Amino acid sequence: xxxxxxxxxxxxxxxxxxxxxxxxxxxxxxxxxxxxxxxxxxxxxxxxxxxxxxxxxxxxxxxxxxxxxxxxxxxxxxxxxxxxxxxxxxxxxxxxxxxxxxxxxxxxxxxxxxxxxxxxxxxxxxxxxxxxxxxxxxxxxxxxxxxxxxxxxxxxxxxxxxxxxxxxxxxxxxxxxxxxxxxxxxxxxxxxxxxxxxxxxxxxxxxxxxxxxxxxxxxxxxxxxxxxxxxxxxxxxxxxxxxxxxxxxxxxxxxxxxxxxxxxxxxxxxxxxxxxxxxxxxxxxxxxxxxxxxxxxxxxxxxxxxxxxxxxxxxxxxxxxxxxxxxxx
Ligand code: TRP
Numbered sequence: 001x002x003x004x005x006x007x008x009x010x011x012x013x014x015x016x017x018x019x020x021x022x023x024x025x026x027x028x029x030x031x032x033x034x035x036x037x038x039x040x041x042x043x044x045x046x047x048x049x050x051x052x053x054x055x056x057x058x059x060x061x062x063x064x065x066x067x068x069x070x071x072x073x074x075x076x077x078x079x080x081x082x083x084x085x086x087x088x089x090x091x092x093x094x095x096x097x098x099x100x101x102x103x104x105x106x107x108x109x110x111x112x113x114x115x116x117x118x119x120x121x122x123x124x125x126x127x128x129x130x131x132x133x134x135x136x137x138x139x140x141x142x143x144x145x146x147x148x149x150x151x152x153x154x155x156x157x158x159x160x161x162x163x164x165x166x167x168x169x170x171x172x173x174x175x176x177x178x179x180x181x182x183x184x185x186x187x188x189x190x191x192x193x194x195x196x197x198x199x200x201x202x203x204x205x206x207x208x209x210x211x212x213x214x215x216x217x218x219x220x221x222x223x224x225x226x227x228x229x230x231x232x233x234x235x236x237x238x239x240x241x242x243x244x245x246x247x248x249x250x251x252x253x254x255x256x257x258x259x260x261x262x263x264x265x266x267x268x269x270x271x272x273x274x275x276x277x278x279x280x281x282x283x284x285x286x287x288x289x290x291x292x293x294x295x296x297x298x299x300x301x302x303x304x305x306x307x308x309x310x311x312x313x314x315x316x317x318x319x320x321x322x323x324x325x326x327x328x329x
Contacts, residue, residue, distance in 0.1 A: 004029055004177060005036040005139035007080065007130070010044045010057035014064045015202035016277065017186035017195030019284075020245055022143055025179045027069035035075035036137050036309060037065065042080050042087075043130070046123045047115075062298060064205055067287035076312070078305030080133065085313035090125075090132040092320060096161045097128045097154075105150055131155035134174050135162075136313045141177035152176055166323040170316070187242065191220040191235035203277055205284050212281065216274035221266045229260050239269060246276040 006026065014023065029035060039061050044054060058079055070077055080086060102108060102124045112119050122129075127150075134142055134155045144152050152174060159171035188194060188201030195202040203212055220235045232240065236259075244252050251272060258264040291297060321327075 001032070001034045002141060003036065003137060003139045004033045004141045004143065005038075005134055005137055005174075006143050007038050007040040007043075007133050008061055010039050010041045010054065010061050011047075011049070012057075013060060013204040013206055014068070015196050015204050016242075016245075016281070017188075017202060019068060019205060019281075020184050020186050021145075022179075023065070023068045023070075025143070025182055027071075030071055030074040033141070036078075036139065036312070037070055037075055038078045038080050038083075038133070038305075038309070039065075040080045040130075040133065043126060046111075046120065046126060048118065059292065059298065062302070063288050063291040064284075066291050066301065067284050068205065072301045072304050076305050076308035077301060078309040079302055082302065082306045083136075083309045083313050085310065085317045086129070086132050086136050088317055089136050089313075089320060090129050092324060093128050093132055093135070093158050093162070094125055096158055096165065097125060099124070101154070101157075102127065105154070107147070107151070127151045127154040128158065131158045135159055135171045136316050137309070138170075138172055138312075138316055139174050140172060142174050143177040143179070149176065162320070162323070168319075168323040170319045170323050184245065185241075186245065187238035189215060189219040189238075191238060203281065205281050206288050207281065208285065209278050209282065212277055213271075213274040216270050216277065217267075219270060224264065224266070225259060225262045228262055232259065239266075239273060243269070243273050243276070246280050247272065248276075251276070 006022070026035070026037065039058050041054060041058050044057065049057065062077070062079075065077065066072070105127055107126065108124060111123055130148075130151050131154055134152075135158070142152055142155075156173040159173050162171055163169050186195045188197060189203070190198060190201040192198055192201060203215055207215070219239060221239070222233055222235060225232075240252070240255070240259075243255065255264060255269050255272070258269075
């Protein structure tokens with residue numbers, strides 16, 4: 001079975017874009033691939049979160065992952081910092097990563113621009129830690145969005161460089177995994193690109209009914225179609241895209257017809273959209289609440305994940321250390 005690995009930083013809540021973009025596919029591939037899903041709490045340290053916030057952030061994502069259907073029996077679901085082998089590999093790979101290369105990554109330049117007072121070395125070698133996450137499990141596939149492609153390229157580069165330098169083939173080069181026709185782009189509610197791109201343009205899996213309804217009713221629209229069968233402007237197309245994700249085909253068809261004969265009422269469309277989003281997310285929200293309050297379950301899940309991840313990591317690390325020439329007496 002091919003290995004798939006995905007990491008997520010422990011900041012914020014999961015939104016509908018995460019759900020339809022990745023999570024729903026993660027749930028499916030658990031049956032066909034050997035999966036590693038982890039929460040990248042060490043990566044979160046680059047921005048110096050408060051200790052309480054860091055732990056709460058990890059718990060939030062963990063509960064939301066589980067509530068959405070990630071299964072600790074099928075997959076290794078774990079917390080990055082609980083697998084110390086990653087840090088050991090990180091030290092080895094840091095010796096192969098050149099300062100200039102790291103300075104040229106788009107994400108680093110972006111962080112420097114936005115946060116000139118916190119240009120720490122962890123930030124500079126963020127891609128090396130990410131490469132360690134991937135290579136320590138010798139993962140073949142990594143589902144990544146556009147913003148992480150360059151990081152994956154660095155993971156490939158470091159795998160190649162390590163193998164060449166030490167004349168071995170310890171590390172396979174990881175590939176981007178995209179879910180083919182199952183890959184959907186979920187638009188935000190502000191008519192401004194993807195959900196999650198800007199603050200407050202998303203529906204969170206933990207939102208309650210009132211919040212969801214309020215957010216949807218406030219979504220950006222226009223003044224309505226004036227000619228039959230006219231093309232839809234982007235903000236309206238976005239609402240239809242969301243409708244197609246959560247509603248029955250007949251519902252979509254109904255509003256398509258209303259659009260085409262110019263009798264559409266955006267208020268009705270939004271009410272329907274809000275109700276259908278609720279149908280998808282409210283059961284997940286209920287599970288998030290019960291999982292979050294079940295400390296024993298969370299402990300058990302992370303223990304199981306840690307064990308699986310450490311077994312895999314220890315095997316790889318032994319090979320890497322041997323290749324480098326780090327030996328015991
Ligand atoms: N950098 C990724 C992000 O911000 C999170 C991440 C950390 C990751 N390590 C990873 C993703 C390894 C995939 C594989 O989204």
